[in-house]
Amino acid sequence: MDSNILLVVIQGIGWVVIGYMVLVILFYFFMLLVALFQIRRKYQLDNTEPYEDLLNVSYSKPLSILVPAYNESVGIIPSIRSLLSIEYPQYEVIVINDGSKDDTLDKLMEEFQLKKIKKIVKQKLTTKNVKGIYQSTIYDNLFVIDKENGGKSDALNVGINVSSYPYFCSIDGDSILERDAFLKVMKPIIDSDGEVIATGGSVRIANGSVIENGSISKVGLSRNPLVIMQVIEYLRAFLMGRVGLSRHNLLLIVSGAFGVFSKKWVIDAGGYLHTVGEDMELVVRLHRLVKEKKAKNKIVYVADPVCWTEAPEEMTYLKRQRNRWHRGLFESLWMHRSMAFNPKYGSIGMVSMPYFILIEFLGPVIELGGFLYILLSFFLGGIYIEMALLLFLLFIIYGSMYSMLAVLMEEWSLRRYPKAKQITVLFFYSLTETLWYRPLTVIWRCQGIIDVLRKKRGWGDMQRRGVSQ
Incomplete structure (x- = not known):
């Protein structure tokens, strides 16, 4: 009797996972349709849209570019050179050396011939001591x-x-921007006359590309399978996920690698807090502030402007990154848990927060249960094998098929990868995602949840090779 109950429970778990995966696939299918129409309309059919007006100082809005740097000696110089060569009429670049233990500051001093100055600074946000400007x-x-x-x-x-x-x-500090990236990412802010208070651009993997004089001279693709899978993952996250969410002002993440914000709104919100996922937490707090002020301001994602960044090439560092991202996701959701399922916060409380809780945060737990169920079915046989096959098919659709569609969207619209061979490689690797890469990231994200319960904090060391290599 006990064994029969156990088998019924196992079968019930299988149906729960299957039902969950069907709902997630349908949700992503809806976002895919939104993303297809949005990208095609805005970034392909309108690709001749002029940006010359934005080069006019009287029309554009001046911009401060902040580059926090901690032990970024390897890649900081080409990154700063890329910023100094961007197309934008009025801007300043501010590199913040956050007590680096390597020769980051020395390299900056020598390369750009720095001279200490006296500058009056209004302490609008409380910070650690500044040694010099x-x-x-x-x-x-x-x-x-x-x-x-x-x-x-x-x-x-x-x-x-x-x-x-x-x-x-x-x-x-290890990022390289395309020269016209700021013209494009600032356009929604300028056109909306302040209604848009934050924008985020696309982030792509620089590993394998050729960088000369601080800019991408030739887009390439790394031969490292881990890096290739990250390229596909970024395409999927940015082209499908963020375009779809942004269309309805549901975006809760503006990547820390490339985001523009209204300084007034950020200061009113209290600035950045000391969290693992400070970029997402700030965006959630800005949404909260907008709703509490009953304003109509928006946070949008712009797919075209691209920032190229270095991806981890070894499993140890990729694991640390995904673990940290998931802990940061939890931290942001937990700090603002009162917004979830709360009609006071409109679609953010009723759609966006539940999506990030039920799909982004808890999704790895359900997926891990599904993978374990598939393995267990080989020992149980019978109907369990049939359910396992159905579950595996759903994983293929959710993982590999949607990743393949993201690669096709890249080729169909933005076309950052010029060679047919590169698209073919990306397409082939996306077919294999469910077989090895997806289970790995699921395990790492579940470990992130365990570390949350253990109250683990901190970023962990990350390896930098330099995006120019």
């Missing part, structure tokens, strides 16, 4: 702040205090 004698719009170590959030808050302009962009 430097200005380049070669580029008037390049500043470097040397400060005590306080983490990425603290470094960004220092940058906000020092910045001179009404909008700021936060990018990672």
Whole structure:
């Protein structure tokens, strides 16, 4: 009798996982349709849209570019050079050296001939002590702040205090921007006359590309299978996920690698908090502030402007990254849990928060249960094998098929990868996702949940090879 009850329970778990996967697939199918129409209309049919007006100082809005840097010696110089060569009429670049233990500051001092200056700074956000502010004698719009170590959030808050302009962009110290990226990512802010208070651009993997003079001269594809799978993962996350959510102002994530914010709104919200996922937490807090003020401001995603960044090439570092991302997701959701399923916060409370809780955060647990069920079915046989096959088919659709569609969307619309061979490789690897890469990321994200329960904090060390290599 006990064994029969156990078998019924196992079968029930199988049906729960199957039902969950069907609902998730349908939800993603809806987002896919939204993304297809949005990308095709805005970024392919309108690809001749002029940006010349944005080069006019009187029309555009000046921008402060904040680059928090901690032990970024390997990639900081080409990243800053790429920022100094962007097409935008009025901007400043502020590098915040967050107590680096390597020679990040020394390299900046030598490369850009920095000179210490006196600058009056309004302490709008409380931060760690600033040791000194430097200005380049070669580029008037390049500043470097040397400060005590306080983490990425603290470094960004220092940058906000020092910045001179009404909008700021936060990018990672190992990132390379396309020259017209800011013209495109600022356009929704300018066109909306302030209604849009934050925008995010696409982030792509730079590993395998050729970088000269701080810009991508030739888009390439790494031969490392882990990196190739991350390329596919980024395509899926940005082209399908964020385009679909942004269309209805449901976006809760603006990547810390490339996002533009209204300084006034961020200061009113209290700046960046010291969390593992400071970028998502700030966006959720901005949505909360907008709803509580009963305003109509928006946070949008722009697919076309691209920021290229370095991806982990070894499993150890990729595991740490995904673990950290999942802990950061939980932290943001937990801090603002009162918004979830709360009609006071409109579609953010009733759609976006539940989506991130039930699909993004708890999804790995359900998926892991599904993978374990498939393995268990080989020992149980009978109907369990049939259910396992159905479940595996759903995993193929959710993992491999949607990733394949993301690759096709890239080729159909933005076409950042010019060679047919590159698209073929991406397409082939996307077919294998369910077989090895997806289970790995599911396990790492579940470990992130365990670390949340253990109250583990911190980023963990990440390896930098330099995007120019």
